[in-house]
Amino acid sequence: MISPRAQHSFERIFHRAAQSRLPVQAGDACVVTPAPKGLAHERDNGRAHGRAHGRADAEVVVLTISSVVFRLMLILHFEDDEATRAYFMREGAQGALREAFVETGNLCCGAINQDLLRHFPDLGMSTPYVLSANCVAHIDGLGPDYRAAYDVSINDTVQLGATVCVFTSAPLDFVADEEAVEESGGELELF
Known part of the structure; x- marks a missing residue:
């Protein structure tokens, strides 16, 4: 069981991380809003949702944070469309959008x-x-104890989605600091 305080804490932590790490440049506007319940479910099941969800080439980056008590799964939805490519593949960037977005997702999860x-x-x-x-349509089959879906808009042109799931092995209750500041760039940790 995850207490309401812990659920609210996970929400605040995700908002801070998304707003600080998903934008490529400081000062870029990043708006995170809860996805409407029905539309979030449709997006997660691969059906159309807004301008940036539901195409056949839609992909997700999956990142996991694990502890003794819980496992948090962060799923970032993106499409290889013109606006997303232009934003994440800045001038002179080499490689695929997928690689650039994986690094961005890793920074967000690191935060x-x-x-x-x-x-x-x-x-x-x-x-x-x-x-x-x-693949996201199968999340409910994993039995998350907490699940939240978000729409993320960067500079009103790049549309992303995010799903946060938490799985617990024991009761979970904590309160995240209201104004925590990240001290790290989200290094990759292997385990």
């Missing part, structure tokens, strides 16, 4: 990890991996 380390000293972060967005 979540740093925030959670204040409360849980035994955390480990997985290596990010990319899946077809159609």
Whole structure:
């Protein structure tokens, strides 16, 4: 069981991480809003949702933070469309959008990890991996104890999605600091 205080803490931590790490440049506007319940479910099941969800080439970056008591799964939804490519593949950038977005996702997850380390000293972060967005339809089969879906808009042009799931092995209750500041760039940790 995850207490309402812990659920609210996970939400605040995700918002801080997304707003500080998903934008490529400081000062870029990043708006995170809860996805409408029905539309979030449709997006997670691979059906159309807004301008940036539901195409056949939609993919997700999956990152996991694990502790003795819980496992947090961060799923970032993106598409290889013109606006997303232009934003994340800045002038002279080499490689695929997938590689650039995996690094961005890793930074976001690293910020979540740093925030959670204040409360849980035994955390480990997985290596990010990319899946077809159609795989997200199977999340409910994993039985998350907490699940939240978000729409993320950067500079009103790049539309992303995010799903945060938490799985617990014991009751979980904590309160995240209201104004925590990340001390790290979200290094990759292997375990």
